[in-house]
Amino acid sequence: xxxxxxxxxxTITTTATAAPATATPQPTPNxxxxxxxxxxxxIIEGDDRSDRLRALTRSWxxxxxxxxxxxxxxxxxxxxxxxxxxxxxxxxxSPAEATAWLADNEPVISLEINGDARAYPIQILIxxxxxxxxxxxLPVAITFCPLCNAAVVFDRRVGDQxxxxxxxxxxxxxxxxxYDRATESLWQQFTGNAIIGDRVGTRLTFIASSLIxxxxxxxxxxxxxxxxxxxxxxxxxxxxxxxxYDDINASPFLYAGIPDDRLPAMARVVTASFDDLDVAYPxxxxxxxxxxxxxxxxxxxxxxHNGGAASALNARAIADGRDVGAxxxxxxNLDRQxxxxxxxxxxxxxEQTGSEWNILxxxxxxxxxxxxxxPIIHADHFWFSWAAFRPDTIIYxxxx
Numbered sequence: 001x002x003x004x005x006x007x008x009x010x011t012i013t014t015t016a017t018a019a020p021a022t023a024t025p026q027p028t029p030n031x032x033x034x035x036x037x038x039x040x041x042x043i044i045e046g047d048d049r050s051d052r053l054r055a056l057t058r059s060w061x062x063x064x065x066x067x068x069x070x071x072x073x074x075x076x077x078x079x080x081x082x083x084x085x086x087x088x089x090x091x092x093x094s095p096a097e098a099t100a101w102l103a104d105n106e107p108v109i110s111l112e113i114n115g116d117a118r119a120y121p122i123q124i125l126i127x128x129x130x131x132x133x134x135x136x137x138l139p140v141a142i143t144f145c146p147l148c149n150a151a152v153v154f155d156r157r158v159g160d161q162x163x164x165x166x167x168x169x170x171x172x173x174x175x176x177x178x179y180d181r182a183t184e185s186l187w188q189q190f191t192g193n194a195i196i197g198d199r200v201g202t203r204l205t206f207i208a209s210s211l212i213x214x215x216x217x218x219x220x221x222x223x224x225x226x227x228x229x230x231x232x233x234x235x236x237x238x239x240x241x242x243x244x245y246d247d248i249n250a251s252p253f254l255y256a257g258i259p260d261d262r263l264p265a266m267a268r269v270v271t272a273s274f275d276d277l278d279v280a281y282p283x284x285x286x287x288x289x290x291x292x293x294x295x296x297x298x299x300x301x302x303x304x305h306n307g308g309a310a311s312a313l314n315a316r317a318i319a320d321g322r323d324v325g326a327x328x329x330x331x332x333n334l335d336r337q338x339x340x341x342x343x344x345x346x347x348x349x350x351e352q353t354g355s356e357w358n359i360l361x362x363x364x365x366x367x368x369x370x371x372x373x374x375p376i377i378h379a380d381h382f383w384f385s386w387a388a389f390r391p392d393t394i395i396y397x398x399x400x
Contacts (some may be wrong), residue, residue, distance in 0.1 A: 014105050028198045041068055041193075043200055048072070056080070056169075062184040063197045071196070074190040075254050077171045081179065084167040085233060092118065092225035095218045101229060101238065103319035104215035105310045108226070109151050109311070110360065113138050117224035118298035122312040124227060126233040126242075127142070129176055131232045132156065132164050137171075140207060141165045145176035146242050146313060147253050148385035149268070154192055155205035173388040174255040180390065190389050208375040212326040212359055213309035220360050238318060239303055246313040252384045260387035267383040270327045271393070272376050274299050278390040280383070285398050287325060290343025293332065296394060301376055302341050304328040304348055307361040327380055330373035338372075 047064040049057070059066075062073075070190060072329050079256050080215040091310030098121075102108075108119040125131065125144040133140055139156040143165075156163050163180040165187070176189040185197025192204035196254045217224065229237050245253065252259065259265040268283035281303050286292055287355045292303040306328075310321035332339045339350040341357070355366030361373035389392060 006358065028312045041201060044070070047141070051254050052076075058324070060184055062179070062186060066198060066200050067196045068193065068200050069195050073172050073257065073359070074177070075171050075196050077254060079167075079169050080204075081169045082166050083169055084127070084129050086132060086164075086166045087124075087128050087227075087231050088132045088164060088315075089232075090120075090131050090133050091228040093228045095119075095214075095222065095226055096213070096270055098226035098228075102214050103112075103310075104213060104218075105308055105323070106214050106319055107312050108214050108217050108307050109142055109153065109209050110212050110217050110220070111135055111140070111142065111153055111207070112221065113140075114223075117217075117221035119214065119224060119226045119397075121214070121227060121237075121328070122233075123233075123238045123318050124229065125151075126240065126312055127237065128226075128233070129167050130178060139205075141178075141204075142209075143172075143176065143178065144179065145189050146245070147171070147174045147255075148176075148190065149246070149313065149382050150175065150190055150213045150378060150379060151209065152189060152192070153207040153209040154370065155207055158199070158202055159202070171254050173257060174252050174385055188389075192384065194206070206377050208377050210326065210328055210360055210375075211380055212306075212320050212328075215308060216306065216326060216359050218360060220358060233248065240312060240314070240316060240318050240337055242313045243316050244314065246311050246382075255384060255386075255388075257388055259384040260391065262387075263383040265382065265384035268324060268380060269383050269386055269395075270303055270329065270378055270380055270391070272301065272329050272378045273320050273390065278386075278393040279396065280386060280393050281396045282383075283324065283327075283380070284287070285396065286327065289398070291348055292396065293340050296396075300332055300338060302332040302339075302373075304330070304341070304357070304359055304361070305318065305343075306348075307346075326359050327378065328359050328361055329376040329377055329378035332373065334368070334371060334373060355365065 034215045040133045040324045044067045107122045116136035120142050131142040141154045165178045167369045168179045169178045174355045178187040183198040183200035185194045193218045194202045269280040271280045307325045309326040311324045312318050314321035353367040355363045355368035
């Protein structure tokens with residue numbers, strides 16, 4: 001950090017927190033504007049870029065005098081800004097059309113807003129990392145950082161502006177740093193925070209989404225649409241450029257920190273955040289149990305796991321990746337009743353009514369058929385990346 005940099009305390013304006021998704025837009029006729037919850041962040045004044053970072057960013061119009069971090073934390077990912085091009089005009093096809101090139105076990109980011117259901121194949125996002133889109137009337141950014149296995153969706157509205165995001169070519173804790181094309185401020189994909197530039201003090205709203213198999217998306221949303229391979233770019237869609245990266249014994253790429261050794265660095269975890277705590281569920285425990293009913297810090301939740309979704313970061317062809325399955329995290333309280341869940345014979349059911357539920361928290365059979373659980377914003381990350389940003393995370397250790 002520059003020795004003559006000044007620090008001032010300011011208030012961060014946030015349009016949401018990574019808390020339970022009760023504030024997530026649900027299928028309603030109108031989309032509410034972002035809220036204005038408050039939190040604290042320190043603004044660091046002064047440009048502390050190294051000579052190398054100055055050379056890499058010489059032509060940028062970013063305000064480097066306004067920061068929330070030291071630029072010593074930033075590494076170059078290799079490609080220049082927009083060297084990994086975002087998709088800004090996505091095209092869509094029906095699930096039937098996508099079947100010609102998208103295998104049932106391939107992972108997709110599933111997003112539904114106001115009845116508009118869309119699937120964003122990881123085989124495309126692994127080459128582009130950001131999609132600027134509008135779903136159900138809401139401007140959203142669909143993002144995927146392969147190095148952290150972080151699939152995150154944001155509301156692109158900030159105040160009265162709708163932002164468009166691109167890849168900066170920079171990383172922090174191995175995680176994608178985005179930039180907005182209006183102010184060229186830098187944003188941390190993992191947290192949604194603006195970390196450098198005029199937008200520092202702003203946090204993007206998280207939108208509930210799910211990383212599931214294409215087969216599960218088709219079953220849940222037969223009338224949904226799938227982002228097309230017709231992107232305007234020539235990429236090896238379907239191939240994984242990070243072969244073997246998710247090996248449990250591998251080391252994180254472009255990560256300068258000391259991994260939290262409570263779990264292997266590349267262990268997969270299902271994560272959720274509340275105002276007062278962060279929690280992680282190791283995937284190996286979840287996969288064995290099938291369902292976890294929990295109340296961390298008094299926050300009721302249930303975590304589902306369903307097999308059939310391939311790792312995008314394992315084999316050369318994504319469709320050949322090992323089965324890591326898909327997850328969902330939900331509030332188990334429905335119609336003033338707290339449900340408890342079990343998984344038996346491959347089916348998830350609630351113990352109160354015997355209704356069957358899918359990975360998206362939809363009751364598909366039984367007395368509650370047609371009902372849905374409220375999603376809790378969650379993600380499936382590599383442990384090292386989550387712990388770098390959420391070091392006080394509580395790790396679920398299984399039933400005693």
